[in-house]
Amino acid sequence: MNSRQPIPVVVLAGFLGSGKTTVLNHLLAGRGGTRIGVVVNDFGSIEIDAMSVAGQVGDSMVSLGGGCLCCAVDGSELDAYLEKLSAPVHRIDVIVIEASGLAEPEEMIRMLVANENPAVRYGGMVEVVDAAEFDATRARHPETDRHLAVADLVVLNKTDRVDPGERARIETELAALCAPGTPVVGADHGRIDPELLFDRRPWTETRGQLSFEDLLAQDQGHDHCSHAHAAYESTEFTSEQPLSPRRFMAFLDRRPAGLYRIKGFVRFGVPGHEERYEIQAVGRFLRFAPQPRERGEARLTQLVLIGSGTDGEGLVRELEACREEAPQDANPESMWGVLRYVDRPAEDWGDAPEPDTSETPPLPPEQ
Numbered sequence: 001m002n003s004r005q006p007i008p009v010v011v012l013a014g015f016l017g018s019g020k021t022t023v024l025n026h027l028l029a030g031r032g033g034t035r036i037g038v039v040v041n042d043f044g045s046i047e048i049d050a051m052s053v054a055g056q057v058g059d060s061m062v063s064l065g066g067g068c069l070c071c072a073v074d075g076s077e078l079d080a081y082l083e084k085l086s087a088p089v090h091r092i093d094v095i096v097i098e099a100s101g102l103a104e105p106e107e108m109i110r111m112l113v114a115n116e117n118p119a120v121r122y123g124g125m126v127e128v129v130d131a132a133e134f135d136a137t138r139a140r141h142p143e144t145d146r147h148l149a150v151a152d153l154v155v156l157n158k159t160d161r162v163d164p165g166e167r168a169r170i171e172t173e174l175a176a177l178c179a180p181g182t183p184v185v186g187a188d189h190g191r192i193d194p195e196l197l198f199d200r201r202p203w204t205e206t207r208g209q210l211s212f213e214d215l216l217a218q219d220q221g222h223d224h225c226s227h228a229h230a231a232y233e234s235t236e237f238t239s240e241q242p243l244s245p246r247r248f249m250a251f252l253d254r255r256p257a258g259l260y261r262i263k264g265f266v267r268f269g270v271p272g273h274e275e276r277y278e279i280q281a282v283g284r285f286l287r288f289a290p291q292p293r294e295r296g297e298a299r300l301t302q303l304v305l306i307g308s309g310t311d312g313e314g315l316v317r318e319l320e321a322c323r324e325e326a327p328q329d330a331n332p333e334s335m336w337g338v339l340r341y342v343d344r345p346a347e348d349w350g351d352a353p354e355p356d357t358s359e360t361p362p363l364p365p366e367q
Helices: 020-029 049-054 075-085 105-114 131-140 144-150 164-177 212-220 245-253 312-320 332-339
Strands: 007-013 036-040 069-072 094-098 120-130 153-157 184-186 233-239 259-267 276-282 285-291 301-307
Touching: 007 020, 007 105, 020 036, 020 094, 020 120, 020 153, 036 075, 075 094, 075 105, 094 120, 105 120, 105 144, 120 131, 120 144, 120 276, 120 285, 131 144, 131 164, 144 164, 153 164, 164 184, 233 312, 245 312, 245 332, 301 312
Parallel strands: 007 094, 007 120, 036 069, 036 094, 120 153, 153 184
Antiparallel strands: 233 301, 259 276, 259 301, 276 285
């Protein structure tokens, strides 16, 4: 990831026993060279299995050789800890907040969206659901439905503990409870591919002694997420021709529920917006970031789409239909659908008229 860009902060939520810590452990174990900052929203001594080489993680910040920074924090301290984690000296690529099992993720989302630290940005909310206890959890915690409604990605954990018919019933109920198009990822023992949430960097860092990841590799002797990765398909799309912002936003609005993540760069070529735009989508969560064009850089759109049960060829055909033959003739107002997902002050957009949102998807709830 580009260290000059704000660090995405992903909220990992779910009720007690759903498997959040297990999911987090697998993200840490399979992160490659990515430096992850972890904030645990609980008090007391927190034991994270994947960090056993470093002992217990208490209520203070610790630094591991492989690049993890972990701390325990309550809501009132969140801004302070995010400021510490986002300090350039730590070179963090992504921050994951493991919310308390009794936390209100909506409040955490509001705090992150309102955070004025330019070094971090909200990166989406992942809700972990226990398939074996789905009905019992909803009965004990009616607020479950509200949490699912604001989730950008749902991990249906412990699918190995229910039969196919029961899993299908739960997935049908989740589709009704979540916002339209919210992806549901099935998992057992919390195994999801880190690529669904963040890019894994090359594993190159060693500090003269066995690092955290060296120890994990010796202990397990294989790719920690190899079998999880096999459950997902990756589709690539490249275009030398710019894309129509309105047609591309319409594509994003109707993307299938099995399409979990989209990343890469898009070029629109609309007058006044000739730069390329980095795109990051996790489930329903979507953000664009304008990038200055480097000298000699190819003017390309390059996208990677990661999903399960998706029609790769069909996705490519839809993206091909987004190409724009004469972007120089496009009305600059056509970019408003993109700009409403860009984290920058409105005054930076100049004296443009109000956006035409008739062909653009609405913002996710509470964002």
